[in-house]
Amino acid sequence: MAFSRPTLHQLIERIGTDLKTRLGLSGAVLRRSVIGILAHVYAAAVHSLYGYLDTLARQAHPLTAVGRFLDRWASLWKITRKSASVASGVVTLKGTDGSTILSGTILQRDDGLEYKTTKRETITIGFASVSVLAIEGGTKSNAQAGSRLSLISPIEGVQTVAVIDSNGLVNGADIENDTDLRARLIARIQTPPQGGTVEDYRQWALSVPGVTRAFVFENYLGGGTVGVSFVTDNAVSIIPDFSKVAEVRAVVEMNRPLMVDVSVFAPINVGVNFTIRLSPNVNDVQQAVRNELQDLFRRESQPGKTILLSHINEAISIGAGEMDHVLVLPASSIVLAENEIATLGNISWGSIL
Numbered sequence: 001m002a003f004s005r006p007t008l009h010q011l012i013e014r015i016g017t018d019l020k021t022r023l024g025l026s027g028a029v030l031r032r033s034v035i036g037i038l039a040h041v042y043a044a045a046v047h048s049l050y051g052y053l054d055t056l057a058r059q060a061h062p063l064t065a066v067g068r069f070l071d072r073w074a075s076l077w078k079i080t081r082k083s084a085s086v087a088s089g090v091v092t093l094k095g096t097d098g099s100t101i102l103s104g105t106i107l108q109r110d111d112g113l114e115y116k117t118t119k120r121e122t123i124t125i126g127f128a129s130v131s132v133l134a135i136e137g138g139t140k141s142n143a144q145a146g147s148r149l150s151l152i153s154p155i156e157g158v159q160t161v162a163v164i165d166s167n168g169l170v171n172g173a174d175i176e177n178d179t180d181l182r183a184r185l186i187a188r189i190q191t192p193p194q195g196g197t198v199e200d201y202r203q204w205a206l207s208v209p210g211v212t213r214a215f216v217f218e219n220y221l222g223g224g225t226v227g228v229s230f231v232t233d234n235a236v237s238i239i240p241d242f243s244k245v246a247e248v249r250a251v252v253e254m255n256r257p258l259m260v261d262v263s264v265f266a267p268i269n270v271g272v273n274f275t276i277r278l279s280p281n282v283n284d285v286q287q288a289v290r291n292e293l294q295d296l297f298r299r300e301s302q303p304g305k306t307i308l309l310s311h312i313n314e315a316i317s318i319g320a321g322e323m324d325h326v327l328v329l330p331a332s333s334i335v336l337a338e339n340e341i342a343t344l345g346n347i348s349w350g351s352i353l
Contacts (some may be wrong), residue, residue: 011043066103084137085209087172091162099157108148141172155300196257271345275328289319304338
């Protein structure tokens with residue numbers, strides 16, 4: 001029989017009835033009577049104990065376990081929670097030629113997040129391109145191109161402000177949440193390793209911090225070859241950069257069968273622009289439709305697949321507050337090649353006349 005936690009009201013009634021019965025009393029239990037007060041006090045204490053039992057009951061199965069209990073379940077299958085990763089990239093510092101920026105120099109963002117330089121650089125022709133690494137991990141450590149960092153301690157001959165280059169600071173990822181860890185654990189239990197199946201390659205790629213979706217292609221370049229592509233949905237760009245591709249390739253190479261040739265690559269971004277006539281054409285409904293389209297792309301945008309036009313219209317229709325719409329663009333289903341993935345581009349809004 002499944003564990004069922006009684007409510008506080010049920011406990012008050014049970015304890016009050018039990019006290020009344022054992023004391024040989026009859027009639028209703030008054031709220032401010034001694035029995036009524038004792039029933040409320042005991043019920044409050046017991047209710048907390050039931051809460052603890054309820055929590056323990058949920059940890060007894062990986063489908064409902066959370067936190068460190070879920071980590072323990074995952075460890076039985078040698079799965080570990082993906083740790084947070086830090087953002088990295090290049091910034092430009094200007095100054096007097098010959099001035100030196102030492103490795104470990106600290107720079108700070110306007111919100112207080114700190115970064116450190118990873119190697120010694122010297123100002124040449126008025127500037128230096130310096131590699132930096134966030135000190136604290138997570139998606140918050142990512143930063144857009146053109147953003148500014150400031151030196152915490154002045155350096156003689158070097159301007160205080162650094163500008164992030166065109167690639168931005170990328171690859172910062174949050175620690176894996178319970179939902180994603182549970183999904184990987186369930187996939188591992190239901191589809192155990194079989195020496196290099198499609199699911200094996202997918203799970204190897206997903207084990208890398210920041211990777212949220214992975215796609216595997218059998219016979220990608222002919223017999224005995226496999227293609228692996230992936231995206232990083234929670235990063236500044238879902239298209240992984242060279243360093244993240246190299247990280248995934250290293251994990252796959254470490255686990256793959258000896259006689260298989262594996263190609264690991266980032267998909268080509270296909271931005272899909274929309275023109276939508278909406279009713280009512282107001283900000284709240286626009287945002288609701290945008291959120292639904294974003295969710296659709298995350299579910300159905302995969303290399304080599306098609307996002308059906310009917311599914312696009314459905315996503316717009318279920319946006320909260322939408323009464324009617326006309327989808328002008330795209331005019332047909334979105335067909336993707338095996339090296340492409342679609343992302344939501346710009347949306348032009350209009351009203352239904």
